Amino acid sequence: MEQHTVTPPRSLATEAVHAGREDLAGLGVHAVPLDLSTTYPSYDSRGEAARLDVFAATGARLEGPPVYGRLDNPTVSRFETALARLEGTDDAVAFASGMAALTACLLARGSLGLRHVVAVRPLYGCSDHLLTGGLLGTEVTWVDPAGIADAIRPDTGLVLVETPANPTLAELDLRAIAHSCGTVPLLADNTFATPVLQRPAELGASIVLHSATKYLGGHGDVLGGVVACDEEFARLLRKVRFATGGVLHPLAGYLLLRGLSTLPVRMRAASQSAEVLAGRLAADPRVAAVHYPRIGGAMVAFEVHGDPHEVIAAVRLITPAVSLGSVDTLIQHPASISHRVVDERDRRAAGVSDRLLRMSVGLEDVEDLWRDLDGALRAAALAESVSSGS
């Protein structure tokens, strides 16, 4: 008798460790196989021709064995499957970096003649730069969320937002924004929130982008990017990826899939510490303003009364470095590093003040982190009082 089993939806924590790995027991292995092949032998070139024709026509994931590493890779596919499951989308397509992923989205829409983008500042500095610089023939209209609907034109290919935004942690109402986009796809960069805190596809975004370099990898040792979206856009992205070559390395795919396993636990633990630190900073007279998102997360942005460069110079446990989302805590000065490529006036208008510091809280003990931060703030205040002669 035929059996109909309805599998209930599994929780995010369960998907994080099982999605993309369901076939492993059947294969007789426990760890994910890492396939480093660039090419694959086939004695049937007629069959390969037919499969390549299908890919060229549709961009669908290749059926059967892989052909060439730029077309697809089994280890990377597992990561894509898992990430799509976590974001609640049909599919996902992985790239060499977050910027390669964004580039592919712009090229994919541009290939349909839709090169105009409506975007809300702030965005990650290089994303802003890619849109503004015109390298890909993109024309951008910067707007406040309320201005999105009016800025949309017949050739608008994307509406692009980040929430919480890099580096100010400003939050947007994705549901309201998705509504004002009408039929234009809304691309939400979900790097800061991760699917643990926010699933933009459920709120109406049709394209969800990650710099996988950050929380998905989680250990500061992998560069990667990924786009979670519907099947139609994923097919277009696969064609762009094949043509332009911004592929994710299989070892990076392996490490990202491994990173996903602990993503919910890491996000929860780091967010707890971040909330504590945000609270202490907010109560500290040396700190002028603290930005911590309503939805939580492991990022804290704050403005100091003293010289922010002195804070960077004085941390000892915390690493003064760009990037974020690692197991250890990082701090950086956006105006000098992550958002240096953005024009000074645009940067300031977007709320990225010269006194702003951005901290990515890791998994260290929160009291050790506070001691280090407190010491760095003291050193900065001291330097300020020496230089002002007070």
Ligand SMILES: *Cc1c(COP(=O)(O)O)cnc(C)c1O
């Ligand atoms: C880092 C980052 C990117 C770019 O990702 P890379 O992996 O460095 O190319 C894009 N968006 C956000 C929000 C980021 O923080």
